[in-house]
Amino acid sequence: MKKKRTFTEWIRSRDGQQVLVMFAFMVIPLLLLFIFTYLPFAKMFGFSFYNMKYVGVRKFVGLKNYIKVFQRDDCFGALKLSLYYMLGSIVQLALALYLATILSFKVKGGNLFKGFMFFPFLINGIAIGFIFKFFYTRGFVFDTVLQWCGFNLENLPYWLKDQRINNFSLVGTSIWRYFGQNMVLFIGAIMSVDSELYEAAMLDGANRFQQFKYIIMPSIKTIITLNVILSITGSLSAFEPPYVITDGANGTGTYFVVMHEIAHTQQKVGLASAMAIVLLIIIFIATILQKLFFKYVFRSAEDEDPRAGARRQKMLERSIRNQERIAARGGK
Amino acid sequence: MNRKKALALLTATAMMATSMGCGAAEETAESGETQSTQEEKQDSTESTQEASKAPETEETTGLSYTTLNLDDYKDFTASIKFLHHKTDREADGTIASMIAEFNKEFPNITVTTEAVTDYAEDSLLRLSTGDWGDIMFIPAVDKTDLATYFMPLDTLDNLSQELNFVDNWQFDNVCYGIPYMANAQGVLYNKKVFKEAGIEVLPQTPDEFIEDLKLVKEKTDAIPLYTNYAAGWTMGAWDAYVGIVSNGDNTYLNQKIVHTAEPFSDPGDGTGAYNLYKILYDACSEGLIEDDYTTTDWEGCKGMLNRGEIATMVLGSWAYAQMQEAGDTPEDVGYMPFPMSVNGTQYVNAGGDYNYAINVNSSEENKTASLVFVKWMVEKSNWCYNEGGYTVVKGGQNPDMYSAFDGCEVLSDQPAVAGEETYLNDMNAESELSINAGGNAKVQRIVEAGANGSESFDDIMTDWNAVWQAAQEELGIEVKY
Incomplete structure (x- = not known):
């Protein structure tokens, strides 16, 4: 027979205390999340339907801003630049994975290298922009280093002026900054792999590459997937390198830089908000596509594994049976 | 499991609903405000048209730049804040020394300053929040909105007899800003x-x-x-x-x-x-x-x-x-x-370069003190000359750099x-x-x-x-x- 409890009794009970504590802990982060993320977002979503500046009268224009986003050349033209950054993020992840694998084995001065390579991530993005502005300046750091290597200054391109390569120069800065962080994440994941597996593999005669392919890769695929998704979506919203180094000029204005220009210089806040919403949708789509892609890739690998195991099992059983048969014959 | 999911969904929807609610409510409030200010403005234009002799400034606050006599305010007490973009002058102490000079004459008016690096953008955001102090340099606002944010300083006719380049931020013959220097x-x-x-x-x-x-x-x-x-x-x-x-x-x-x-x-x-x-x-x-x-x-x-x-x-x-x-x-x-x-x-x-303007929502005391400060800065601080600016005060001295400009026709843009x-x-x-x-x-x-x-x-x-x-x-x- 269940006794009916009053609210005060319930709140004092174990169940009530659990709920209370849960609520007390949740309310602050949720409130912060709401105030600084969802509320501004909802506001921005509202702005995207208005023709407005920061100050002054607002005029409701419905979907006109969204139509403009799709009509303007500069909005979607800027998205093409994201391809450079996506390409860069693949190079960045490959490099990070390679170095992480090497550094996760015993290397002399490994921690020192880890520190050096992680260091750029700790520097402020704006400072990095200024560093690379001088780095790429004609006859400055990069050209000087290349001249030491035997290059002639006349044969070197203008790293930021030449529109064929300036986006690659900018992507280079982004790789330099983020590969260390990716590497540390990878190292962390690789550390969690059971070291007995390496020993076993070594006894079986597996070389380093085979260890990487059959032990490390499958063990850290979750973290690889995560990094790829973050890098690809990040490259859609690249902002700091082009904004600080070239001010988005000379054909380096990414979607974010164009958005910033429209929002702050032209003060078309509504249009910029619509651009932000469109970008959000694009990022959603890109993320979902990647999720589906990885699901497909890894599932097919998983599907194959158990069958392969079963096959091996069968072979083993057959060979044991054969041996038994042989032994039985020999015993005759 | 299901209950948790339901709970999460519920909180999410609740949050969405409240956020939408907030957004909508504020939106209407804002549009209501702008409507009312527009109406006010229409009224004011009508009234000025009807009685163009009486300057609007006297009707509202009784303060005006040209009639203000600095000597009357030697003992005036107030604390005002000045928002500006001259970060370099803030850092090298020029602003502080000018304020020290100002305080010799007006010891009871405390002036605090804030220099903003990305002024053109940040000041607009600050302006929209209303939390920026008493004096600022006018950023790129629409002229119809001037009266919403800034105190009228004087009529264009009165002011242009004493100062150059004051027509940049005038609306309906009322000036809301005075340049600190001219280029x-x-x-x-x-x-x-x-x-x-x-x-x-x-x-x-x-x-x-x-x-x-x-x-x-x-x-x-x-x-x-x-x-x-x-x-x-x-x-x-x-x-x-x-x-x-x-x-x-x-x-x-x-x-x-x-x-x-x-x-x-x-x-x-x-x-x-x-x-x-x-x-x-x-x-x-x-x-x-x-x-x-x-x-x-x-x-x-x-x-x-x-x-x-x-x-x-x-x-x-x-x-x-x-x-x-x-x-x-x-x-x-x-x-x-x-x-x-x-x-x-x-x-x-x-x-004119950036223009001084005074917050319309400041207290009467702060408005008065701010006007005293602005008038002193324009006429007595020598800031304009020291920066190599073309003189704002009529008949003021021009720096030597303009010697090559002899024989050229010097004009300033007429207002719209x-x-x-x-x-x-x-x-x-x-x-x-x-x-x-x-x-x-x-x-x-x-x-x-x-x-x-x-x-x-x-x-x-x-x-x-x-x-x-x-x-x-x-x-x-x-x-x-």
């Missing part, structure tokens, strides 16, 4: 380099200027024209020569350009915006600019001009003092009128026609050319096209004319010229 638009050059290149007479037309730049390239090691492309805003500085400098018409920029069908067409006589930007295009296409324009360095260029590594830079007079300070040969830094002549006369555009005050801002935003309002990207495009040969100059101008006309159509602005 004349010319070209910075290095005297020594010009002498080495054999240039004795300063250029007066675009053709002469390009010839001189070629001479500099041939005979000296200096960069003939430094574009300062990478800094961005330094490119937008070219827009300052549209109007008076390029066609001698002081009503052009604020009144006529919005009604002009093709402001970027070639008038055929070496004047106009077309020939102004063509100087830059030609200099770029003939290799008369720095080798790698994408890595120009604003801080570094000051010393380079001072030392004679750069021959010319197209910037307002405010930059002159900085160029002099940047090296050991300040005497080599010169300033000349822009090389463009309209019917044989060189025109100079002089106009009543009822059309917002047209230029609207057109700038709609066409995204942002003439004189941060339109850096469009001028950078000229440099890129000139240097790479990717676009012809006429194509760019045709394009600008097209977006200008599209904006006129969109906004329903009549084409008259």
Whole structure:
């Protein structure tokens, strides 16, 4: 027979205390999340339907801003630049994975290298922009280093002026900054792999590459997937390198830089908000596509594994049976 | 599991609902506010039209710049805050020493200051929150909104008898801002380099200027024209020569350009915006600019001009003092009128820099103290002269740098026609050319096209004319010229 409890009794009970504590802990982060993320977002979503500046009268224009986003050349033209950054993020992840694998084995001065390579991530993005502005300046750091290597200054391109390569120069800065962080994440994941597996593999005669392919890769695929998704979506919203180094000029204005220009210089806040919403949708789509892609890739690998195991099992059983048969014959 | 999911969904929807609710509620409140202010404004315009003799300022606060006598406020007590953009002057103590000087006369008025680095953008955001203090420099607001944010300082008629360049922020004949200094638009050059290149007479037309730049390239090691492309805003500085400098018409920029069908067409006589930007295009296409324009360095260029590594830079007079300070040969830094002549006369555009304005929502005491401070700053601080500015006070002393401007016609842009005050801002935003309002990207495009040969100059101008006309159509602005 269940006794009916009053609210005060319930709140004092174990169940009530659990709920209370849960609520007390949740309310602050949720409130912060709401105030600084969802509320501004909802506001921005509202702005995207208005023709407005920061100050002054607002005029409701419905979907006109969204139509403009799709009509303007500069909005979607800027998205093409994201391809450079996506390409860069693949190079960045490959490099990070390679170095992480090497550094996760015993290397002399490994921690020192880890520190050096992680260091750029700790520097402020704006400072990095200024560093690379001088780095790429004609006859400055990069050209000087290349001249030491035997290059002639006349044969070197203008790293930021030449529109064929300036986006690659900018992507280079982004790789330099983020590969260390990716590497540390990878190292962390690789550390969690059971070291007995390496020993076993070594006894079986597996070389380093085979260890990487059959032990490390499958063990850290979750973290690889995560990094790829973050890098690809990040490259859609690249902002700091082009904004600080070239001010988005000379054909380096990414979607974010164009958005910033429209929002702050032209003060078309509504249009910029619509651009932000469109970008959000694009990022959603890109993320979902990647999720589906990885699901497909890894599932097919998983599907194959158990069958392969079963096959091996069968072979083993057959060979044991054969041996038994042989032994039985020999015993005759 | 299911219950948790349901709970999460519930909180999420609740949050969405509240957020939407908030948004909607505030929106209506804001639009209501703007409506009411508009009505007020209509009322006020009607009343001023009816009784144009009585200045509006006296009706509302009783304070006005011209009638305020500084000596009456020696013992006035208040604490005010001044928001400004001169971070360099805040850092080197100039502002603090001026305030110390001010406090000798007005010991009980405490002035705190805040310098904002990215002023043009940040100040607008601060303005929209209302939390910025008592005095600020007016950012790019619409003239119809002036009364919403700022206290009327005086009528245009009264103020323009004592001060220059006060018509920048006037609406319905009431002034809301007073410039802290004024700039004349010319070209910075290095005297020594010009002498080495054999240039004795300063250029007066675009053709002469390009010839001189070629001479500099041939005979000296200096960069003939430094574009300062990478800094961005330094490119937008070219827009300052549209109007008076390029066609001698002081009503052009604020009144006529919005009604002009093709402001970027070639008038055929070496004047106009077309020939102004063509100087830059030609200099770029003939290799008369720095080798790698994408890595120009604003801080570094000051010393380079001072030392004679750069021959010319197209910037307002405010930059002159900085160029002099940047090296050991300040005497080599010169300033000349822009090389463009309209019917044989060189025109100079002089106009106010940022304008002081006072918060309309401050307390009466703070408004009074702020006006005292502004009046003192304008008339007694000498800030304008020290910055190398063209004098704001009528009959005030001009710095020596303007000696090359003798014989030029000095004009300042006339305000927009009543009822059309917002047209230029609207057109700038709609066409995204942002003439004189941060339109850096469009001028950078000229440099890129000139240097790479990717676009012809006429194509760019045709394009600008097209977006200008599209904006006129969109906004329903009549084409008259």
